[in-house]
Amino acid sequence: MPGTSNFSGFTKETVDFFIQLKENNNKAWFDEHKPDYETQVIVPTREFVVGMGEHLELISPGIHADPRVNKSIFRIYRDTRFSKDKTPYKSHLAMWWWEGDAPRMECSGYYFHLEPPNLMLGTGVYMFTKRVLQTYRDSIVDPIYGAMLKETLNEVSKQDKYSLGGKHYKRVPRGYDPEHENAELLLYNGIHVGYETSIPDAFYSTDLVEYCFLVYQDLYPIHKWLVELIERA
DSSP states (O other): SSSOOOOOOHHHHHHHHHHHHHOEEEEEHHHHHHIIIIIIIIIHHHHHHHHHHHTTTTTOOTEEEOOBBTBBBBOSSSSOOOOOOOOOOOSSSSEEEEEOOOGGGGEEEEEEEETTTTEEEEEESSSSOOOHHHHHHHHHHHHHHHHHHHHHHHHHHOOOOOEEEOOOSOOOOSSSSSSSSGGGGGEEEEEEEEEEEEEOGGGGGGGHHHHHHHHHHHHHHHHHHHHHHHHHO
């Protein structure tokens, strides 16, 4: 982990940058405002990645917090090759702290997504690899692993602010009992849980690290189950 973070909060200019980018999503505007992107977005984001990583180590000692673009900081440039939407830039800020030895997006981790006027925090795996998906399905019908995940999800769902995502299939996969008590979870090809809110006051101060940590701490049991799942795969 790099040295101690100097994160002191994001600014109104950070938010304004993405509001204006959404209205002016073109290369000419971005090139003109690239210095603002570097100073108002990238500089504090790097500090936040480090500070958040230091906190996350308290619950996830193997966490990766790498303050580089394409590591913990997602690129702002969109991949438009296979998209009908040809706007060149993402009008949001995204960060990712992951745990495990697999490629970063195949691991479970903690996610941060700023898209004015909202902030979204979450954990999980967006889509399992083929190998992990098979292990996931076998774990769901296992009396120990399946019960652990179901209990964990039930505990988190008691707090209405969290939403579960990853449901993909309409039918239980072939070879699995559609009457199994965990059959609903066999319809998922990823497990991710999120919390969305309007941008909090904490966003503009050092309090943001603790604000996010409290959410990630709530979601930690799901992250832990997924880390162990990927290790078994």
